[in-house]
Amino acid sequence: MTIWNLGSVNADLVYRLPHLPAPGETLAAITHQRGLGGKGANMSVAAARAGSHVKHIGAVGKDGVWMRERLSEYGVDVGHLAIVDVPSGHAIVALDAAQGQEGENLIIIHPGANIMVDSAKLGSVLAKADPGDIAIFQNETNAQLEFARLAKGLGLRVCYAAAPFSVDAVSAVLEFLDLLVLNEIEAEQLQGALGQKIEDLPVADIVVTLGKDGCRWVHQGQDARFDAPKVKPVDTTGAGDTFTGYLLAELDRGLRMSQAIETAQKAGAVMVTRLGTADVIPTKPEIENFFESFET
Numbered sequence: 001m002t003i004w005n006l007g008s009v010n011a012d013l014v015y016r017l018p019h020l021p022a023p024g025e026t027l028a029a030i031t032h033q034r035g036l037g038g039k040g041a042n043m044s045v046a047a048a049r050a051g052s053h054v055k056h057i058g059a060v061g062k063d064g065v066w067m068r069e070r071l072s073e074y075g076v077d078v079g080h081l082a083i084v085d086v087p088s089g090h091a092i093v094a095l096d097a098a099q100g101q102e103g104e105n106l107i108i109i110h111p112g113a114n115i116m117v118d119s120a121k122l123g124s125v126l127a128k129a130d131p132g133d134i135a136i137f138q139n140e141t142n143a144q145l146e147f148a149r150l151a152k153g154l155g156l157r158v159c160y161a162a163a164p165f166s167v168d169a170v171s172a173v174l175e176f177l178d179l180l181v182l183n184e185i186e187a188e189q190l191q192g193a194l195g196q197k198i199e200d201l202p203v204a205d206i207v208v209t210l211g212k213d214g215c216r217w218v219h220q221g222q223d224a225r226f227d228a229p230k231v232k233p234v235d236t237t238g239a240g241d242t243f244t245g246y247l248l249a250e251l252d253r254g255l256r257m258s259q260a261i262e263t264a265q266k267a268g269a270v271m272v273t274r275l276g277t278a279d280v281i282p283t284k285p286e287i288e289n290f291f292e293s294f295e296t
Helices: 039-049 062-073 119-126 144-153 167-176 184-194 239-252 257-271 284-295
Strands: 002-006 010-017 031-037 053-061 077-084 089-096 105-110 134-137 157-161 179-183 205-209 215-219 222-226
Touching: 002 039, 002 119, 002 144, 002 239, 010 062, 031 039, 031 062, 039 053, 039 062, 039 239, 053 062, 062 077, 119 144, 134 144, 134 239, 144 157, 144 167, 157 167, 157 239, 167 184, 179 184, 179 239, 184 205, 205 239, 205 257, 215 257, 222 257, 239 257, 257 284
Parallel strands: 002 053, 002 134, 010 089, 053 077, 134 157, 157 179, 179 205
Antiparallel strands: 010 031, 089 105, 205 215, 215 222
16 A cells, blocks of 8 residues: 655754743754754655655755655655755754753744645546555645545545644544544644534544653544653654654554554654654664663
8 A cells, every 4th residue: 555645845954952042042053953854754754664655745946856865765755746946845943952851842944845736736646546545644735625635535544644733724624534643732722723522523533642641542432542652852853753654654554553553652752762853763673673672
C-alpha cells in the first residue's frame, strides 16, 4: 500500500539559546544548524523510515531543490513535489538550553512555496492511488479540503494532523476524516469551539497526544490511554510528526491501532533525545537498539 502525503517542506533554521527570548530581548545563539523540516516532510521521512512507500505532494522553490533531493535520499517518492517560482517555506526554531528547560522551543514559520500547491492537479495525482491507501495532510499547505474530498471519494483512508491548529480548518474537513491526530491543547480548543466532546465527533479514530504523558485513543466512544516511554528530552521539535508518521506506517502494514500507537510512541520518544528534525528521525533498528540499551 501507499501513503499519500499532502505536506509542507521547510528549511529548518535551528538556534539553541540560553533561554527563550522575552519581547524586545536580543540573544546570541549557542549553536545554529540548517536542516530539512516542515510537518509534511517530517511525516513523510518518518513513514518511509518505518518501511512504508510514501508519495509526497507539495511544492518548494528553486532554492529548495536540496530539500527535494534530500527527501528522495531518505526514501520518499518526490515525483509530485513541484518546483515553483517562489521561495521555499522555512521555519525559525529557537531551543531553550537552560538547565531544567531542555527541549522547550519556539517556532516561527514562513509558508512560502507550501501554499502554492496546484489543487487542479490533485485529481490526476490521486487517481493513481488504490482504495485502502492512506491519505494524510496537515495545515501548512493549501488545498486541504480538495485533497480530503478527493481522497475520501476514491476510497482512501483519510488522516489529518490538525496542526498548526485552526478550528475553521478542522471543521471544513471533519466529515471526510477516518483518523484525526491532535495534541491535548488542540483537542481542548476544538471541544470548546464545536461544543462537543472529542468522543462525540463523527470520526472513527481520534488520537490525542499528551507529550510526556503518552496519548489517548478514542474509538466509537471508547477512550484508551497509553503511557509514553520515559526519556530525557533534548529537542521536542518534530516529535509529534515522527509519532504520526510511524503511526500511519504501522497502520499501513495492517497492525491494530494499539500496536501502531506503541511503536509510534517509541519513535517519538527517541526523537526527543535528538537535536534536529527530519534529518534525525530514527529508523526502526535505531529505535529497537535505543530501547534495548535503555532497558539494560
